[in-house]
Structures are given as C-alpha cells and as structure tokens.
Amino acid sequence: MRIAIIGGGGMLGQKLAKALAPRGQLRGKPITHLALADIVDPTAVEAAFPVTTHRLDITDRAAVDGFLAERPDVIYHLAAIVSGQAEAEFDLGMKINLMGSINVFEATRALGTCPILVFTSSIAVYGGEIPDPIEDWTCLNPQTSYGAQKAAAEMLLTDFSRKGFFDGRGLRLPTISIRPGKPNKAASGFMSSIFREPLQGHEAICPVGPDYPHWYLSPRRCVENLVHAAEVQAADLGQNRCFALPGRTHRIGDMVEAMRRVAGDAPVGLIRWEPDPEIQKIVLGWKANFNPRKALRLGFVADESFEDNIRFFLEEDVER
Amino acid sequence: MRIAIIGGGGMLGQKLAKALAPRGQLRGKPITHLALADIVDPTAVEAAFPVTTHRLDITDRAAVDGFLAERPDVIYHLAAIVSGQAEAEFDLGMKINLMGSINVFEATRALGTCPILVFTSSIAVYGGEIPDPIEDWTCLNPQTSYGAQKAAAEMLLTDFSRKGFFDGRGLRLPTISIRPGKPNKAASGFMSSIFREPLQGHEAICPVGPDYPHWYLSPRRCVENLVHAAEVQAADLGQNRCFALPGRTHRIGDMVEAMRRVAGDAPVGLIRWEPDPEIQKIVLGWKANFNPRKALRLGFVADESFEDNIRFFLEEDVER
Numbered sequence: 001m002r003i004a005i006i007g008g009g010g011m012l013g014q015k016l017a018k019a020l021a022p023r024g025q026l027r028g029k030p031i032t033h034l035a036l037a038d039i040v041d042p043t044a045v046e047a048a049f050p051v052t053t054h055r056l057d058i059t060d061r062a063a064v065d066g067f068l069a070e071r072p073d074v075i076y077h078l079a080a081i082v083s084g085q086a087e088a089e090f091d092l093g094m095k096i097n098l099m100g101s102i103n104v105f106e107a108t109r110a111l112g113t114c115p116i117l118v119f120t121s122s123i124a125v126y127g128g129e130i131p132d133p134i135e136d137w138t139c140l141n142p143q144t145s146y147g148a149q150k151a152a153a154e155m156l157l158t159d160f161s162r163k164g165f166f167d168g169r170g171l172r173l174p175t176i177s178i179r180p181g182k183p184n185k186a187a188s189g190f191m192s193s194i195f196r197e198p199l200q201g202h203e204a205i206c207p208v209g210p211d212y213p214h215w216y217l218s219p220r221r222c223v224e225n226l227v228h229a230a231e232v233q234a235a236d237l238g239q240n241r242c243f244a245l246p247g248r249t250h251r252i253g254d255m256v257e258a259m260r261r262v263a264g265d266a267p268v269g270l271i272r273w274e275p276d277p278e279i280q281k282i283v284l285g286w287k288a289n290f291n292p293r294k295a296l297r298l299g300f301v302a303d304e305s306f307e308d309n310i311r312f313f314l315e316e317d318v319e320r
Numbered sequence: 321m322r323i324a325i326i327g328g329g330g331m332l333g334q335k336l337a338k339a340l341a342p343r344g345q346l347r348g349k350p351i352t353h354l355a356l357a358d359i360v361d362p363t364a365v366e367a368a369f370p371v372t373t374h375r376l377d378i379t380d381r382a383a384v385d386g387f388l389a390e391r392p393d394v395i396y397h398l399a400a401i402v403s404g405q406a407e408a409e410f411d412l413g414m415k416i417n418l419m420g421s422i423n424v425f426e427a428t429r430a431l432g433t434c435p436i437l438v439f440t441s442s443i444a445v446y447g448g449e450i451p452d453p454i455e456d457w458t459c460l461n462p463q464t465s466y467g468a469q470k471a472a473a474e475m476l477l478t479d480f481s482r483k484g485f486f487d488g489r490g491l492r493l494p495t496i497s498i499r500p501g502k503p504n505k506a507a508s509g510f511m512s513s514i515f516r517e518p519l520q521g522h523e524a525i526c527p528v529g530p531d532y533p534h535w536y537l538s539p540r541r542c543v544e545n546l547v548h549a550a551e552v553q554a555a556d557l558g559q560n561r562c563f564a565l566p567g568r569t570h571r572i573g574d575m576v577e578a579m580r581r582v583a584g585d586a587p588v589g590l591i592r593w594e595p596d597p598e599i600q601k602i603v604l605g606w607k608a609n610f611n612p613r614k615a616l617r618l619g620f621v622a623d624e625s626f627e628d629n630i631r632f633f634l635e636e637d638v639e640r
Binding site: 090098127128129130131136137138139140141142143144145148149151152153155156158159162163238239240 | 410418447448449450451456457458459460461462463465468469471472473475476478479482483558559560
C-alpha cells in the first residue's frame with residue numbers, strides 16, 4: 001500500500017502521517033511507502049516503512065505527474081490556500097485551490113489505476129439562504145472564494161469518480177479546533193487561537209461575541225476520519241462523493257467554559273474580547289447546525305464534547 | 321446598451337438576437353450594438369442597430385479578451401458542448417464548458433466595468449440522492465460530466481458576482497422543447513425530435529417509454545427568460561446567483577397527445593418507439609419535479625401547457 005499526501009507538510013498532513021506510521025497498514029494491507037509533498041519540504045516522520053519528502057507546487061502539472069509517478073494506491077489531497085488568504089488574494093486562491101486541484105485530479109486520472117483520492121473540502125461551501133440545519137442534500141452556496149473554489153473542485157471530484165478516473169472521497173471539514181502551532185490566515189483562526197494561546201500562557205483576541213455558534217472537530221478526530229475515508233467501501237458512498245463530516249455545534253462562551261473546567265481559571269483570563277467587523281463579515285456567513293447523516297452512517301466520528309478538544313490539545317500539541 | 325452573445329450562432333443565441341432586434345432596448349436603454357460570437361461565424365440578424373458577427377474560440381483567453389474589448393454592458397454566455405458530447409468526449413467538455421467558462425468569467429472581470437453576465441446552466445446539475453421535488457436549496461449533484469462542468473462554473477459565477485467582478489445571473493434551463501433545426505448530440509435530443517420530425521413529415525425514434533417524465537420549457541419562453549435575466553435587479557438575486565428556471569413537468573405520452581390535439585393523428589404515427597439503454601442511462605438520472613420559487617418570484621415564466629410548445633414550433637420554426 002503506497003500512500004501519498006499532498007499538503008503533507010501542513011498541520012493535518014503531518015498528523016495524518018504520524019497516525020499512519022504506528023498503524024502500519026491501510027485497507028488491511030501493509031503500508032510500503034509514504035510520500036509527503038508540500039510547497040516547502042515537509043518534515044519527515046518516523047515509521048517502520050520508508051517515508052520520503054518532496055517539494056511540490058500543485059500549480060505545475062508536470063511536477064504533480066512526477067510526484068505521482070510511483071502510482072500511489074491512496075492519494076490525500078489536503079493542499080489549499082486558506083479562507084482568509086483566498087479572500088484577500090483571489091487569483092492565488094483560484095490558482096491553488098481550483099486549478100491546483102484540477103491538476104491533482106487530472107494527474108491522478110492519468111495514472112490509469114483508479115486510486116483512492118481523499119480530498120479535504122470545508123463547511124465553507126455552505127452559506128447564504130439555506131434551511132437550518134444543513135442536511136446531506138442542502139445546496140452548496142459558498143460566501144467566500146475559498147468555499148467557491150472548494151465547491152467547484154467537489155463537483156469535479158464526484159464526476160471524475162463517476163467516470164472511474166479515480167475513487168474520490170471529499171470530506172467537508174468542520175472548523176478544526178484546537179489547531180496547534182502558529183496562527184495562519186484562515187478567518188477561523190481565532191476559533192483555535194483563543195484556546196491555544198491561553199493554554200500556553202499567552203494572550204489571544206476573540207473577534208466575535210460569546211454567543212457565536214459554530215461547528216467544530218478536533219485535529220485528532222479529523223485525522224481518524226481521514227484514515228477512515230480511505231477505508232470506506234466505494235459502493236457505500238452513493239452518487240455524491242462529497243459530504244459533511246460529523247462535528248459538534250458549540251457557542252464560543254461554552255467552549256471557554258469547557259477550557260475553564262479542564263484547565264482552570266488562568267487561561268480564560270488571557271482572552272481579550274475585541275469585535276472585528278472584517279472577520280465577522282466572513283464568519284457570520286458560515287453555518288453552525290449540521291445533520292451529517294451520511295457521514296455518521298459511513299462510520300465517521302465527532303468529539304464527545306469540547307472538553308475533549310481541550311484535552312487532546314494538552315495531550316498532543318501543547319508547547320510549555 | 322452594448323450586448324454581446326457568446327454562443328450567438330446557436331439555437332438560443334440566434335433566437336435571443338432575433339428577440340432583441342425588434343425590442344430595440346434592454347434595461348430601459350436603447351441597444352447600440354449587438355455582437356454575436358460563436359465557434360463558427362454566426363448568422364447576422366436584421367436590426368435597426370449595428371449587429372456584428374465574430375468567430376470566437378472561448379478556450380483562447382486572448383481571443384475572448386479581444387471579443388470583449390468593446391466593453392459590453394450585458395454579456396450572454398450561452399456557449400457549451402452539449403451533454404451527450406461532453407459525456408463521450410470528456411476532455412473537450414472540460415475544456416469548453418469549464419475552462420472556456422472560466423476564460424469568459426476572467427475576461428469579463430478584466431474589463432473592470434462589472435457588466436451583467438447571463439450564463440445558461442442546466443437542470444443536468446441535479447441528480448443522485450436528493451429529495452423530490454427539487455427546491456431552490458437542493459444540492460447540485462450532477463450525474464453527467466456536462467452537469468458537473470456547469471455546476472462548477474455556477475460556483476464561480478456566484479463568487480465572481482459576490483466579489484463585484486461582474487453581475488452574474490445563472491439560469492438552470494429546463495430541457496428545451498421543441499428545439500428547431502438539426503438533431504444535436506444532447507442526450508435529451510429525442511425530447512424535441514419526436515415532435516419536430518413528425519411535425520415536418522419525418523419519422524423519429526423515441527428511446528424511452530411514454531411514462532418518462534421530464535421538465536420542459538419552449539424556446540420562446542426560454543428567450544423571454546434570457547431577456548428578463550438581464551433586466552432583474554441585482555439586489556433581488558440574493559446570495560446565490562444561480563437558480564432553476566420555471567418549466568412544466570410532462571410525461572412523453574401526454575406530450576404526444578398534446579401534439580395530436582394541435583396537429584392531428586398523422587405526426588403521432590411517425591414516432592417509432594425503440595428503447596435505447598445508453599440514452600436511458602443518462603436521462604433516467606435527470607430530475608423531473610421542480611419547485612422554482614425564486615425564479616417565479618423574480619418574474620421568470622413557464623409555458624401554459626405542452627400544446628403551447630407545439631404551437632410555438634409551428635409558428636416560429638417549422639420547415640414545410
């Protein structure tokens with residue numbers, strides 16, 4: 001079982017690689033090679049099987065062909081320009097999120113081996129005038145360029161799969177919290193930083209009020225779902241290869257109280273509440289209530305409570 | 321008011337041009353120029369204002385820029401590879417229907433004038449596991465490459481509009497019946513030919529049974545809707561610029577009886593019923609029941625009955 005992760009240097013790509021290493025197998029077959037590619041050289045992970053790292057610009061089709069030349073059995077396409085940056089730099093978002101994804105899809109098709117292709121979409125594909133809660137059949141109506149580019153790629157992923165070019169699985173990720181590491185340019189960044197920074201002794205700014213509700217998944221459960229996405233049987237996926245992952249709806253205020261229960265009063269005091277109209281303009285268009293029946297039926301999982309999200313961060317990611 | 325029609329040589333493009341000519345105005349302003357472009361030189365139409373014809377390959381971005389250099393106020397983008405051909409020639413469909421549309425969108429954006437852009441999508445964007453009837457918020461889940469390419473373009477059209485790059489309006493056309501002229505490669509071709517050919521004294525083959533239900537609009541009402549699409553106020557369109565046009569659901573058998581009522585028994589006898597599994601594989605995935613509330617609210621129209629569709633053909637298009 002040869003596995004390739006495009007976007008393998010990112011937070012999820014690295015955690016996925018680290019989850020595959022001790023696992024040693026996928027779809028019941030031993031992993032014989034893991035190739036990590038990203039726009040900058042990814043960090044290698046320790047494993048009993050060979051792990052290679054590659055610098056790859058997905059806007060360069062020939063480079064994508066070259067990276068896939070070993071004919072992986074499972075390809076993860078996690079590479080993207082995040083929402084805030086795709087909104088600010090429209091052309092870059094189109095180039096990476098849409099055209100880059102088309103390059104990955106076409107290069108995968110060109111292998112002629114119909115490998116599994118797991119693609120990370122986002123709940124940012126939802127928005128505008130749609131009923132609440134969001135069901136599996138709710139229209140994609142993105143209100144950000146990031147969401148529109150992901151949604152367009154989703155349409156192609158399902159079609160390429162229907163044509164037998166590859167066996168695609170597109171996961172609409174909830175907002176991942178608590179993301180470790182440095183802040184990125186995602187408009188959703190505060191949904192991690194207001195916990196991550198205080199839990200590490202630093203101040204953080206919350207640009208929305210305590211009543212703001214949103215849909216969350218921890219990095220740990222997200223990675224479990226990425227692994228599961230490669231294991232699901234194609235026949236069970238039906239006529240739409242893309243669907244919302246399970247998650248939990250939390251209000252910011254309730255999440256802060258969960259942090260207080262797990263980590264005491266001190267971190268909560270490090271949150272500064274400063275409304276930011278620019279960020280609100282983006283995130284208030286996002287949807288909070290989902291009914292992800294298909295994903296639940298297929299065995300994908302959510303966290304039990306936001307206290308889990310806090311604990312997982314303290315176990316896996318905190319830097320003291 | 322300068323108007324450009326890309327796909328101006330096609331059936332709808334020509335009928336639209338012929339409807340604009342006697343109208344002489346759009347959005348309350350006199351038409352000063354109509355430019356028709358297509359992959360082969362379009363036929364000019366007679367009008368009191370200048371009409372020019374242009375050969376244009378929308379896969380050539382520089383050519384699209386050149387065609388739009390006069391900075392039209394309203395651009396119709398009707399050009400496409402039809403469903404049967406996009407299914408048989410996947411790369412051509414991607415190139416024209418998706419990449420060609422992106423060229424048109426980007427070239428329109430590059431004008432910097434935020435013109436109105438009317439785009440013809442299709443009910444082929446719907447399919448798979450979705451509730452019946454289709455509502456404005458039902459997910460796009462195309463089961464043809466044509467539908468997937470149109471759906472991907474729709475996502476971009478709404479986003480380019482949200483960004484203020486142009487003022488887009490995407491109409492999901494019902495199956496147009498009765499199409500005049502020669503058969504094309506659309507899988508839906510029989511939905512016109514089984515009326516058009518018999519009404520002109522020729523045999524035609526019906527590849528589905530009389531109970532097959534589908535969603536229809538006449539060319540005349542479609543063109544009225546295309547004109548209306550340019551006249552609707554942007555503020556009334558909401559956060560999704562694409563929506564299903566009104567139409568009527570008819571079973572093939574009922575349509576044949578409508579032809580009998582309008583044109584007598586002779587044409588009905590010219591239909592040969594020969595089931596075709598290849599065509600059925602495509603068209604049985606299409607949806608028949610729609611609830612196009614948004615389009616009706618915005619003033620778009622359907623036919624009164626299929627007898628209208630027969631009569632309009634006899635008035636406008638029959639060749640005796």
